Amino acid sequence: MENLLEKYDIPAPRYTSYPTVPYWEADTLSEKEWTDHVVQVFQRDHHLSLYIHLPFCERLCTYCGCNKHITTNHKVEEPYIEAVLAEWKLYTDRLPGRPVLSELHLGGGTPTFFHPESLRELLESIFATVDIAPEHEFSFEAHPASTTEEHLEVLYELGFRRISIGVQDVDEKILHVIRRYQTIAQVKFVTETARAIGYDSVNFDLIFGLPFQKQEHIIKTMELVGSLMPDRIAFYSYAHVPWLKNGQRAFDENDLPNAVDKRALYELGKDLLEQLGYYDVGMDHFSLEKDALFQSAQTGTLHRNFMGYTPVFTPLTIGLGASAIGDTTSAFAQNLKTVAEYQNTVATGHLPLLRGHILTAEDLKIRQHILNLMCRYQTSWQPGDQRDVILARLAEPVTDGLVEIGPSGVRVTELGKGYLRNICLAFDARYWDKMPSGRVFSQAV
Numbered sequence: 001m002e003n004l005l006e007k008y009d010i011p012a013p014r015y016t017s018y019p020t021v022p023y024w025e026a027d028t029l030s031e032k033e034w035t036d037h038v039v040q041v042f043q044r045d046h047h048l049s050l051y052i053h054l055p056f057c058e059r060l061c062t063y064c065g066c067n068k069h070i071t072t073n074h075k076v077e078e079p080y081i082e083a084v085l086a087e088w089k090l091y092t093d094r095l096p097g098r099p100v101l102s103e104l105h106l107g108g109g110t111p112t113f114f115h116p117e118s119l120r121e122l123l124e125s126i127f128a129t130v131d132i133a134p135e136h137e138f139s140f141e142a143h144p145a146s147t148t149e150e151h152l153e154v155l156y157e158l159g160f161r162r163i164s165i166g167v168q169d170v171d172e173k174i175l176h177v178i179r180r181y182q183t184i185a186q187v188k189f190v191t192e193t194a195r196a197i198g199y200d201s202v203n204f205d206l207i208f209g210l211p212f213q214k215q216e217h218i219i220k221t222m223e224l225v226g227s228l229m230p231d232r233i234a235f236y237s238y239a240h241v242p243w244l245k246n247g248q249r250a251f252d253e254n255d256l257p258n259a260v261d262k263r264a265l266y267e268l269g270k271d272l273l274e275q276l277g278y279y280d281v282g283m284d285h286f287s288l289e290k291d292a293l294f295q296s297a298q299t300g301t302l303h304r305n306f307m308g309y310t311p312v313f314t315p316l317t318i319g320l321g322a323s324a325i326g327d328t329t330s331a332f333a334q335n336l337k338t339v340a341e342y343q344n345t346v347a348t349g350h351l352p353l354l355r356g357h358i359l360t361a362e363d364l365k366i367r368q369h370i371l372n373l374m375c376r377y378q379t380s381w382q383p384g385d386q387r388d389v390i391l392a393r394l395a396e397p398v399t400d401g402l403v404e405i406g407p408s409g410v411r412v413t414e415l416g417k418g419y420l421r422n423i424c425l426a427f428d429a430r431y432w433d434k435m436p437s438g439r440v441f442s443q444a445v
């Protein structure tokens with residue numbers, strides 16, 4: 001096992017998309033090309049999913065790999081909301097019909113940085129322009145230290161039934177190392193208040209592999225999980241990318257667990273979660289049997305996107321806000337990353353696009369293989385697959401017992417589930433065509 005961990009602990013994508021963002025082919029996808037793709041998929045089905053990026057945080061958590069803007073000045077809320085609404089209008093002006101909103105996710109940054117009434121203003125303005133699907137899924141990321149009862153009530157009134165709480169770890173020392181200031185009491189308050197209000201799915205985000213994190217910390221964190229029993233758990237592998245995220249430079253790399261110790265933290269967490277009644281539903285994700293995520297894993301409808309795993313698949317996602325990513329299935333587009341660039345571009349009446357990618361027929365095929373592996377641990381050969389090339393890349397994983405090759409396709413073994421990123425890499429034609437010269441991806445373990 002140690003040998004395998006050392007062998008496979010290489011930089012590899014987390015495959016929230018294919019092609020992965022560094023391999024997108026256009027620095028700028030023209031506004032027209034992107035809107036043509038959006039309109040095309042919209043014409044087939046008016047349902048859409050919205051991702052709204054709310055980037056502000058009052059403090060920098062040093063481990064954070066997300067796109068954020070640190071400020072304690074809440075005057076930023078109003079102009080940002082105006083920009084998001086102006087961006088949304090640029091889309092609705094071009095859509096040939098009234099959208100049906102089936103999914104909505106508020107991500108960050110810290111969505112709960114915004115005053116509840118600011119969130120109401122933003123969302124009610126959007127809702128005035130759409131029909132809301134009867135079976136809608138609305139969720140938001142909640143920071144335990146800034147989520148108030150008022151946030152929970154206002155968002156519930158607006159149709160939110162899922163909440164994702166950023167717990168990470170519960171130990172005070174670890175939280176101090178990562179400069180994340182929150183208490184167990186706040187996590188309990190948010191969880192219990194959300195349930196009392198009527199939210200039907202609570203998710204905890206947890207991380208293994210943080211600096212100084214040991215088995216005792218995982219045990220303590222899982223004790224809290226056991227006492228609150230959230231419906232879902234995202235148990236993320238800490239992604240150390242200091243060349244992209246300055247805050248992580250605060251860590252001494254010697255204080256990070258090595259691949260073997262890091263995997264032991266994961267295995268311990270997984271065992272404890274399974275003892276509590278959670279099921280493994282995909283890379284780093286667990287859920288209770290009654291939750292829709294587990295049900296969709298059973299029925300084979302589980303899907304993976306930029307936000308992680310979801311039980312529903314909507315072919316069109318529009319991303320609003322700085323750095324947000326949209327996905328039409330046939331194309332991706334990401335917005336400009338800084339708040340200033342984003343707001344200034346929207347003010348000129350143009351979509352604030354930073355870059356994008358139009359998927360080729362081969363990309364689409366590989367995207368489906370990677371989704372199958374990530375969501376169903378198997379994939380079937382398709383006509384035109386570069387089978388020999390893929391099989392050659394899988395030769396070592398096969399010898400190591402991570403995958404089995406059958407006449408109709410590839411199946412990940414129980415052992416291989418811990419090496420999913422490495423297995424997907426074998427299908428990633430763009431990576432092998434142009435292997436990265438510098439540091440691009442986090443380590444696979």
Ligand SMILES: C[S@@+](CC[C@H](N)C(=O)[O-])C[C@H]1O[C@@H](n2cnc3c(N)ncnc32)[C@H](O)[C@@H]1O
Nearest residue numbers: 064065066108109110142143166205236238239
């Ligand atoms: C987009 S972040 C926003 C969460 C929200 N700002 C909060 O603090 O509660 C969503 C999740 O990504 C995970 N995350 C952030 N940085 C990470 C990293 N470097 N490695 C692994 N997971 C990370 C955390 O678990 C976090 O809760």
